[in-house]
Amino acid sequence: MTTGSTSGTWGSARRLLGFDLTGSAREGANLGRLLVLPAIAFTAVLIIYPLIVGINTSLHENVPTINAPADFVGLENYTNALKQPSVGSSAVQTVWYVLLALAIEIPAGLAIAALLHRNFRGRGLVMAVLILPWALPSVVSGVLWRRVFDPDSGLLNSALVQLGVIGEPHVWLADKGWATLFIVCVHVWGMLPLVALVFIAGMQAIPDDVYAASAVDGATPWKQFRHITLPLLLPSLVVALVVGTVNAINIFDEIYVLNGTALNTRSILMEVYNQTFIAGQFAQGLALAILVGLVTGALAIGYAMLLRRRTV
Amino acid sequence: MSGIQLERVSKEFPNGFVAVDGISLDVADGEFMALVGPSGCGKTTTLRMVAGLEEATAGTIRIGDRDVTDLPPRKRDVAMVFQSYALYAHMSVRGNIGFGLKMAGMPKAEIASRVDEAASILGMTELLDRKPRELSGGQRQRVAMGRAIVRRPAAFLMDEPLSNLDAKLRVEMRGEITALQRRIETPTLYVTHDQTEAMTMGDRVAILRDGVIEQLGTPGELYESPANMFVASFIGSPAMNLINGRCEMVDGRVTIAIGEARITIPDAVAAAHSELRGFAGREVCVGIRPEDFIDVADPADDDAVDVVVTRSESLGAELFVYFEEFAHARAQAAGAAGGLGNVGSAVDDLEATCRSTMVARLDRDCEVAVGERCRLRIDPTRVYLFDPETTGAIR
Amino acid sequence: MRPTPAANLVRVAGVTLLILWSLGPIVMGVMTSMSTQPETQQVPARWIPEDPTLDNYRALLGGEKISSDDAAADSSQYGRAIVNTALATVVTTAIVLAISVCAGYGFSRTEFKGSKQLLWIVLATMVIPIFTIVVALYKLMAELQLINTFAGLVLVYASSTAPLAIWLFYNYVRDLPPDPEEAALIDGCTRFGAFRRVVLPQMRSGIAALTAIVMLFVWGQFLIPLLLTSTEETKPVTVIITEFIGKYTTNYPLLTAAGILAVIPPAIIALVLNRHIRGMLSAGG
Numbered sequence: 001m002t003t004g005s006t007s008g009t010w011g012s013a014r015r016l017l018g019f020d021l022t023g024s025a026r027e028g029a030n031l032g033r034l035l036v037l038p039a040i041a042f043t044a045v046l047i048i049y050p051l052i053v054g055i056n057t058s059l060h061e062n063v064p065t066i067n068a069p070a071d072f073v074g075l076e077n078y079t080n081a082l083k084q085p086s087v088g089s090s091a092v093q094t095v096w097y098v099l100l101a102l103a104i105e106i107p108a109g110l111a112i113a114a115l116l117h118r119n120f121r122g123r124g125l126v127m128a129v130l131i132l133p134w135a136l137p138s139v140v141s142g143v144l145w146r147r148v149f150d151p152d153s154g155l156l157n158s159a160l161v162q163l164g165v166i167g168e169p170h171v172w173l174a175d176k177g178w179a180t181l182f183i184v185c186v187h188v189w190g191m192l193p194l195v196a197l198v199f200i201a202g203m204q205a206i207p208d209d210v211y212a213a214s215a216v217d218g219a220t221p222w223k224q225f226r227h228i229t230l231p232l233l234l235p236s237l238v239v240a241l242v243v244g245t246v247n248a249i250n251i252f253d254e255i256y257v258l259n260g261t262a263l264n265t266r267s268i269l270m271e272v273y274n275q276t277f278i279a280g281q282f283a284q285g286l287a288l289a290i291l292v293g294l295v296t297g298a299l300a301i302g303y304a305m306l307l308r309r310r311t312v
Numbered sequence: 313m314s315g316i317q318l319e320r321v322s323k324e325f326p327n328g329f330v331a332v333d334g335i336s337l338d339v340a341d342g343e344f345m346a347l348v349g350p351s352g353c354g355k356t357t358t359l360r361m362v363a364g365l366e367e368a369t370a371g372t373i374r375i376g377d378r379d380v381t382d383l384p385p386r387k388r389d390v391a392m393v394f395q396s397y398a399l400y401a402h403m404s405v406r407g408n409i410g411f412g413l414k415m416a417g418m419p420k421a422e423i424a425s426r427v428d429e430a431a432s433i434l435g436m437t438e439l440l441d442r443k444p445r446e447l448s449g450g451q452r453q454r455v456a457m458g459r460a461i462v463r464r465p466a467a468f469l470m471d472e473p474l475s476n477l478d479a480k481l482r483v484e485m486r487g488e489i490t491a492l493q494r495r496i497e498t499p500t501l502y503v504t505h506d507q508t509e510a511m512t513m514g515d516r517v518a519i520l521r522d523g524v525i526e527q528l529g530t531p532g533e534l535y536e537s538p539a540n541m542f543v544a545s546f547i548g549s550p551a552m553n554l555i556n557g558r559c560e561m562v563d564g565r566v567t568i569a570i571g572e573a574r575i576t577i578p579d580a581v582a583a584a585h586s587e588l589r590g591f592a593g594r595e596v597c598v599g600i601r602p603e604d605f606i607d608v609a610d611p612a613d614d615d616a617v618d619v620v621v622t623r624s625e626s627l628g629a630e631l632f633v634y635f636e637e638f639a640h641a642r643a644q645a646a647g648a649a650g651g652l653g654n655v656g657s658a659v660d661d662l663e664a665t666c667r668s669t670m671v672a673r674l675d676r677d678c679e680v681a682v683g684e685r686c687r688l689r690i691d692p693t694r695v696y697l698f699d700p701e702t703t704g705a706i707r
Numbered sequence: 708m709r710p711t712p713a714a715n716l717v718r719v720a721g722v723t724l725l726i727l728w729s730l731g732p733i734v735m736g737v738m739t740s741m742s743t744q745p746e747t748q749q750v751p752a753r754w755i756p757e758d759p760t761l762d763n764y765r766a767l768l769g770g771e772k773i774s775s776d777d778a779a780a781d782s783s784q785y786g787r788a789i790v791n792t793a794l795a796t797v798v799t800t801a802i803v804l805a806i807s808v809c810a811g812y813g814f815s816r817t818e819f820k821g822s823k824q825l826l827w828i829v830l831a832t833m834v835i836p837i838f839t840i841v842v843a844l845y846k847l848m849a850e851l852q853l854i855n856t857f858a859g860l861v862l863v864y865a866s867s868t869a870p871l872a873i874w875l876f877y878n879y880v881r882d883l884p885p886d887p888e889e890a891a892l893i894d895g896c897t898r899f900g901a902f903r904r905v906v907l908p909q910m911r912s913g914i915a916a917l918t919a920i921v922m923l924f925v926w927g928q929f930l931i932p933l934l935l936t937s938t939e940e941t942k943p944v945t946v947i948i949t950e951f952i953g954k955y956t957t958n959y960p961l962l963t964a965a966g967i968l969a970v971i972p973p974a975i976i977a978l979v980l981n982r983h984i985r986g987m988l989s990a991g992g
């Protein structure tokens with residue numbers, strides 16, 4: 001088909017070149033500019049500008065008072081931050097949080113979705129209950145679970161002693177392994193609803209015909225899950241991975257409530273918090289925060305690329 | 313002169329796709345113009361340009377004698393019925409119908425009387441206080457119509473307004489819409505992909521393909537003298553049978569050979585097609601409408617073909633007989649279709665239309681049995697001939 | 708297809724387990740909050756209070772003073788903290804909602820030079836971890852004397868919530884049918900008129916969902932106020948709650964009562980608007 005027109009009037013030519021929008025298009029463009037303006041201004045002032053200030057600060061010498069002039073030190077803050085032993089241990093700890101959280105959230109989220117994606121009587125109520133833990137402040141999640149793990153008046157200790165599993169109360173949160181597990185448990189309690197919602201939406205997007213057709217073709221439920229549900233659920237899986245990972249990297253509140261800033265369970269964000277606000281090392285803390293941000297962004301992009309690779 | 317005029321209107325989307333390519337169309341005042349064509353041919357885009365929802369990238373649009381090309385929709389004085397009806401879910405039926413009048417700043421009392429009038433015309437007075445979600449599909453369709461007519465606009469635009477209705481209601485509404493339009497005499501541009509709808513409703517019908525008008529005419533003109541094979545196969549149901557044949561001169565008379573069969577074109581018909589003599593000894597594409605077959609028993613009869621019935625469908629009043637005759641001719645058709653590649657996109661349609669299964673519409677009392685041979689006479693005055701190279705009709 | 712009895716059993720068991728898991732901690736918290744402190748220190752532990760008491764709730768809401776021996780905060784500070792949280796939540800939500808409803812619509816329904824690029828910039832800021840911004844904002848706010856002020860807190864809340872809200876709403880509007888708006892344009896509305904009279908009402912469910920999500924998000928903020936608030940006049944409930952935790956002993960009934968009270972508004976929002984919330988979260992995800 002040939003492009004363009006043979007019409008030679010001035011108006012048409014101007015329109016073709018995009019000089020002159022028709023009334024409606026111009027109106028739309030103007031309204032659009034007006035409507036996005038607050039968001040743009042807001043983003044520029046409260047996100048992009050602070051980000052630039054932050055990056056700039058992280059490249060300068062740390063100064064005790066904020067307004068004091070500081071020398072440019074390049075990446076020194078970054079290397080210094082990485083040299084701290086507590087940074088290394090909290091980074092490793094955070095990796096554990098992420099892996100454990102995903103290891104629970106993904107299969108459990110899938111299971112919940114398999115359970116709830118089809119309609120049944122009372123489903124609405126179950127769904128409402130499902131999202132409740134996600135809606136609660138994570139600080140409160142920590143508070144609600146805290147008594148379970150308390151060494152003295154803890155419900156877990158009490159139950160285990162009564163059952164004779166352990167002889168005497170155990171200080172769970174002092175034990176790095178157990179403490180990590182329990183913190184993840186509390187974190188997952190709050191995050192699982194979101195992951196499950198993502199999977200439920202994904203499963204509902206798969207038309208029922210596909211299942212009917214494959215059932216006619218003789219596929220067993222497992223084969224259906226393996227060959228139909230799972231591949232079609234891949235986009236949801238990536239979203240769930242991104243959501244789960246980003247939230248686990250940023251884990252803070254639950255740890256703070258359950259175990260304070262104790263080194264054995266300290267997450268990387270807590271380390272940033274400590275360096276910046278407890279130790280007053282602004283520049284170094286920012287450097288570390290930016291590094292965490294880069295890793296988070298890289299992971300998100302990595303997941304997105306995983307999705308592209310698999311679907312092409 | 314009022315009505316709707318499109319002058320060499322084009323639409324090139326930002327991605328470079330030209331959906332509408334220099335369409336000119338003139339809908340006279342009070343005329344019902346149906347715009348029909350296969351999916352994706354640019355019908356909706358054309359309509360949206362007339363409405364002002366889409367900018368024309370070239371050309372001029374006039375409504376009621378005003379150049380509206382650069383005007384926003386609200387200044388064009390058109391009403392549109394959407395395929396989805398696009399009702400305002402948060403307003404009652406009354407609010408929906410009266411919205412346009414309210415926007416025009418009409419006094420409340422007048423709005424109320426106009427809305428009531430429109431509602432009574434459409435027979436939905438008792439629905440006025442419902443919300444759209446409390447209506448059936450057909451009722452929603454009526455609200456959409458009411459919203460359009462109450463405004464008394466300079467033009468009606470309708471984009472497949474009946475396609476979401478069930479078959480029976482669709483036929484009913486067809487009649488209602490045309491009657492309504494006759495009554496209020498507003499020029500109407502009506503988009504549909506259903507040729508029956510276009511043929512039954514339109515004063516004139518424009519057939520669109522790939523953003524270009526293939527033919528524009530009254531339903532009778534389109535049926536009687538399709539300009540090309542595309543139009544020929546698009547109009548009529550079931551579609552015209554298209555098959556390859558050969559134009560020969562026998563004893564000074566034009567004869568079309570289809571496989572073993574010979575059809576002698578009456579002299580008067582041949583004389584009316586001055587180009588036909590030039591095709592002597594050449595391939596032509598022969599079009600035979602299903603309704604132009606006549607069942608005959610006499611084996612000696614001319615202008616007839618022997619067919620083996622593969623399937624028959626009785627619709628009560630009529631009988632559709634499917635057959636795969638012209639086995640010999642079919643091979644030629646395939647060859648011709650291949651050779652037509654240079655005609656561009658015409659070739660896709662050819663492959664669809666030069667299909668091997670043909671169909672004839674016969675009287676219900678014809679006795680045909682599946683698997684049996686049967687001799688069908690073809691009305692020689694009603695044979696359509698096309699140039700296989702250009703796909704155009706031989707005139 | 709009719710579910711087999713076995714499948715039904717699995718469903719019932721699964722749903723029961725899910726409800727226990729979701730509500731268990733909350734029910735346990737309610738039990739603890741109605742116990743007395745000595746009761747919670749018994750060995751073996753008492754799960755259900757012998758004589759349920761509302762004393763802790765009374766103290767928290769009535770400004771009475773109960774505390775753990777070595778905790779930083781006591782119950783008399785709680786009422787103020789709830790008010791602080793509620794105020795910050797309402798104001799932040801109003802700001803974020805106005806910004807993101809306009810921008811979400813603007814980006815998905817109108818086109819102008821550079822609109823795609825701007826959208827990308829705004830959405831890309833979602834990847835920037837809140838902490839990077841918070842640290843820098845802390846520095847900026849210290850310069851502007853905004854630390855420990857209500858205004859400062861709300862601005863930071865908004866900046867940490869707006870990109871997500873814009874993204875959610877952008878997706879939402881993109882999936883809305885555009886024809887009612889177009890019908891309104893033909894019916895005589897200007898673009899703005901159609902936005903106000905037809906599109907805004909059409910977006911009601913999305914606006915409700917976004918309101919709920921932003922409110923839940925802001926209500927639960929902890930890290931930001933931990934950094935930016937230091938006095939009773941600004942500290943939100945989440946921060947006060949953590950100050951009820953003693954260094955050596957904790958008054959669990961008081962702590963959990965504080966937690967349960969802080970949970971009531973978000974729980975109500977989540978339960979009442981859960982259909983809308985689910986719709987928007989799964990569409991955005």
Ligand SMILES: Nc1ncnc2c1ncn2[C@@H]1O[C@H](COP(=O)(O)OP(=O)(O)OP(=O)(O)O)[C@@H](O)[C@H]1O
Nearest residue numbers: 325327329331350351352353354355356357358505
């Ligand atoms: N915004 C757009 N950008 C690019 N191409 C488009 C756009 N909108 C439509 N098209 C293309 O333009 C062509 C014409 O579209 P249009 O909607 O007018 O078809 P139609 O004739 O109404 O078809 P249907 O009967 O299926 O509704 C199609 O091929 C479509 O893919």
Ligand SMILES: [Mg+2]
Nearest residue numbers: 355356357471
């Ligand atoms: Mg269309």
